[in-house]
Amino acid sequence: MSRETLPNRRRGEVFSFDHEGIRYRSTISRFPDGRLAEVFLDGGKPGAAGAAVVAHDVAVAASLALQFGCPADTLRRALLRLSNGSAAGPLGRLLDLAEEGRP
Numbered sequence: 001m002s003r004e005t006l007p008n009r010r011r012g013e014v015f016s017f018d019h020e021g022i023r024y025r026s027t028i029s030r031f032p033d034g035r036l037a038e039v040f041l042d043g044g045k046p047g048a049a050g051a052a053v054v055a056h057d058v059a060v061a062a063s064l065a066l067q068f069g070c071p072a073d074t075l076r077r078a079l080l081r082l083s084n085g086s087a088a089g090p091l092g093r094l095l096d097l098a099e100e101g102r103p
Contacts, residue, residue: 003067006037015102019043019093024055026094036072036098038063043090058091073099 012027024043031037041059043052065075076095080088087093 001069003064004031004037004069005067006031012040015097017093017097019087019090022051022090024090024094026059028094028098035066036095037066039066039091039094039098041090041094055090058089059094062091062095 006029010029012029014027016023016025022043024041027040028036029038039059039062041055043055062075066072072095076092076099079092079095081092082088087096
């Protein structure tokens with residue numbers, strides 16, 4: 001399978017959300033047909049560099065999965081969920097928001 005790349009200049013949707021008491025800033029981009037193509041995720045409390053690195057790295061891995069053909073919904077459903085069905089982590093929350101049409 002080959003990687004479907006995006007143009008160097010592309011539209012991105014920037015928004016913020018809270019998850020587990022942490023404020024995250026994210027950007028999503030879509031393929032021309034509307035499918036989710038990449039995600040950027042920045043978060044973590046000041047001084048918690050580890051959380052920011054994990055958020056960044058998980059978004060890079062998710063973006064590569066999307067560009068290699070993994071549907072966003074498949075990725076979203078594969079991530080850990082709490083007993084009430086809500087996302088356990090920030091990437092899951094971000095994908096839920098994108099799936100709901102938010103931002």
